[in-house]
Amino acid sequence: MMKGKWTFFGLVVGLGYLGFPGLVEAQERKIIPLDAHFLPIASGDEDQKYSKIVTVSPEGELVEKTYDLNYALVSAKKSMFEASEPLEPVWEEEKHYASDGTLKYTQFKYRKDNANYTKVFVGDKPVLDLVCDSSLNCEGFFIAPDGEEEAVDRDIFKPGLPDMKAWNEFLGKNLSYPQSARNNRAEGEIWLGLKIDERGELMDSFVVNRASSDPSLVKEVERVLERYAGGFLPARDLQGSPTTAWMYLPIRFRLG
Template identity: 90%
Template sequence: MKCKWTILGLVVGLGYLVFPGLVEAQERKIIPLDAHFLPIESGDEGQTYSKIVTVSSEGELVEKTYDLNYALVSAKKSMFEAAEPLEPVWEEEKQYASDGTLMYTQFKYRKDNANYTKVFVGDKLVLDLVCDSPLNCQGSFIAPDGEVEAVDRDVFKPGLPSMKVWHEFLGKNLSYPQSARNNRAEGEIWVGLKIDERGKLAESTVVNRASSDPGLVKEVERVLDRYTGGFLPARDLQGSPTTAWMYLPIRFRLG
């Protein structure tokens, strides 16, 4: 999920003994996460993962996510530039299977006003994508048999048939609830959508419900019920359709 969540404060005394080899880190935070990898309060019953965040002396951000059995789920390194907005100029993320084996490595970087994504299984390139805007991407998916397919999105995640159509749909159907206006409530409502291998919506949820205005949440749920534009399923590393979650922000701003 490409989301911007506020990192919670340092959780003191959690996990220092069960994550050996990390005590040399210069700065470290341990963050409990829910099933959607969203930061939650320490001790929440919904905790599914733990993320250890460290910052090196060179300014490299390292994030390692573990399940509650202390199995490594993912490891990501990021480098940021001193500019606003604070966005990474380079990322390397490794995803692991439940048995600890490396499934794939994803690289993301910015160059010449474009965003590049490359995914490797071992040393084999399986996805090569470049986007000069969120609505304009082009690249290639390389199947295990070597066949090359032109793609216009990250095929390992579910997607929308057309982002332009999605935004037009929101523009025509989304209203600003009066109760939220009265409360001067603004912000982003993040929806999680579980898309099955047929491209059908199997489940939906507002992942930041607890921190959002109830009127905005209710409006988002109403609008989602009206959407009939369909979805594109994610693929596995072999190129076959699979069930996966996608996350979308719906923004409310007072004029």
């Protein structure tokens, strides 16, 4: 099992696209088209699969509701933020729904005493209780349907890397900064979307922010991914069985 740093992709990329808090004023309503990965796209794009409705309450609570194209509710998320740089949530509640409208599970995330907590419930029954310290080393437990507890050190409902330290060492040895990107002073993060099957094998991949990234950086990330042979950890469903799911990883380029 892995102990290392984890990035909450949905939050980071979502807020990056939304431009919060400047996007919405109190009580203002915005509708954002999303693709199959729940990423914002241009209005009218043929790849649209969902719509997100975003509002901010007078108390400063960010409310995001996501619907499919048949207007069925997919998820409902509430977040509270503190005035900081970078902007970070202090509390989140996210509910996920089945296609028939029934609630599948609820996820809570909050910060307390310099630690980040994640709790997942099916109804009123806890299935995941996880805490990550300031270094984002995590420990907690998963509760199986039969009540048996299993120690975990990551969010098992998402795919992961077997060893984050080994991944960072791999990048350090294999990732190069393209000269053309240096000449253009291009830097930033290239986000990889990786589809991992129930055996932990890579089924598909794409660069999430290709359109807004330097082409030479994208090409370098794709080259390095082809060399990676360290494997992945599959996601698990609410019953604890391995399942196929997408994961998202940032690869950072910074000029010295």
